[in-house]
Amino acid sequence: MPSSPLPRRAIIREVGLRDGLQSIARVVPTAAKLEWIRDAYDAGQREIEVGSFVPARLLPQLTDTAELLAFAQTLPGLKASVLVPNLKGAERAMDYEAELMLLPISASHAHSLANLRKTPDQVVEEIARIRDARDARGSKTTIEVGFSTAFGCTIQGRVEPDEVVRLVEAVLDAGAEAIGLADTVGYADPRMVRSLFEAVLPIAGDRLNCGHFHDTRGLGMANVYAALELGVNRFDACVGGIGGCPHAPGASGNVATEDLAYMLASMGIETGQDFDALLALRKKVATWLEGETLHGTLWRAGLPRTMKQEALS
């Protein structure tokens, strides 16, 4: 198993406002979300998933996505993305000129039916329609497809890597410009990550540019490292490790933004993040989500003395 040198730079996309909040019933006020985006931006984050264009009855806590997107677009150099489940959502993302729209596809047939009420191949067809619509209207919104349950599924169990590879080919043929592999339920281990990324990279090349790992079983950081070793340099994360999965009660959520930023910085990989600012944001998120369980370790342990020394030198 040959490894490349680790990337020199990496992007952390903050997805707390979407993946984090969609799993929490309470509605965080729009004013707080705007502050969240502003603070994340000030902490150095340059990609933020601000919400989701889904029907309000499904996710009432994400109905202010258009307003958040409009604000994010005022911040220079910030790439704002939104999740869209279908053509209708994609049309809204293009109406509001989102720079990037993330389309989820489940590698698990069972999860796809439960989550989107479509088979994976029906989702591929929808992606093709979205690409056609995008090209027809001359929109500049990039189409990224996120492969949910790529490493296994709480409903179906095992997801065959061959099926992921088949769907990746189909999705790229349908016109996706970027793809990511997601361990939605925390089933991946570093060997699986290496193996699946190694299988997909020859097909997707640079278009495979996102790893999305949940830390349900404590392997989030190890999985990020395994992907880094293959040159992957863009990862989703949530401040405070929020997020979760309706199919895994009590399980922790995404890798924590601040912990991921710490690991990358410790390894000499530039992310442009300011730790004090990230930890201050985490504190605010803890207040906005009072009563919810947050995760992560850096907020408690603090930076190592060695990194503080480097910062001062």
Place this chain on the structure above:
Amino acid sequence: MPSSPLPRRAIIREVGLRDGLQSIARVVPTAAKLEWIRDAYDAGQREIEVGSFVPARLLPQLTDTAELLAFAQTLPGLKASVLVPNLKGAERAMDYEAELMLLPISASHAHSLANLRKTPDQVVEEIARIRDARDARGSKTTIEVGFSTAFGCTIQGRVEPDEVVRLVEAVLDAGAEAIGLADTVGYADPRMVRSLFEAVLPIAGDRLNCGHFHDTRGLGMANVYAALELGVNRFDACVGGIGGCPHAPGASGNVATEDLAYMLASMGIETGQDFDALLALRKKVATWLEGETLHGTLWRAGLPRTMKQEALS
């Protein structure tokens, strides 16, 4: 950075009874510790660090080490180790015919003085005396040296890898038969692990056979994975992730035995561990240490459906 294939088997040494309990003031009754050893053994663990031969006034919670060692020696195939800080402790380990004694040496000069009141080179001299004493009496107790603070130190800050390499050479010259590298305070990241193990392996070869990682900043599993990639296949861990560091209040302890066993099993690396038995032991430890903070994720999330399917097939 070339990687070897991952090892097919790995050993998890349970160090909760020593590294875990030494950081907790309360005294766990000997009867509970005997049950702990028995249960760990029944769960498949074949290496257990049962305690430490240090003066009772320093660690009153570990004064029953001789009794625990005697019991461990009745369990077929179990390798019981004890920590010894000096020749006097080593003599006791040999008196009681421990199979292995672990001698700590701090790679950090400052930590060495604070912890052992000796410079690292004075500890090297003590190791030579212990080897001489061992050979003189024809004892079969193996001498393993654990390099504390090999990746940095909360007192001194940075620890130079060159200094670790120099001390490894000195310790091997002094007669150590095995060595391990320890991230005592949770400063290591996977790149540092790879780099330091790569520097030490050419000198120590198979004698470098233990990784000891604290999970203070959430990188314990990633660090284990980085060591596995270099062929290291023996790791210290504590049930419930207990342990910690007096210099990092609130920080979490060693990697959790049950989480480590899960990651290894998920990657197809045999450890001989029974998850139900490990989780049952964790529950008992939580009772014995009621009020202390335990860590780990598997106890909450459970095994993935995929691993349960495999177990049934």
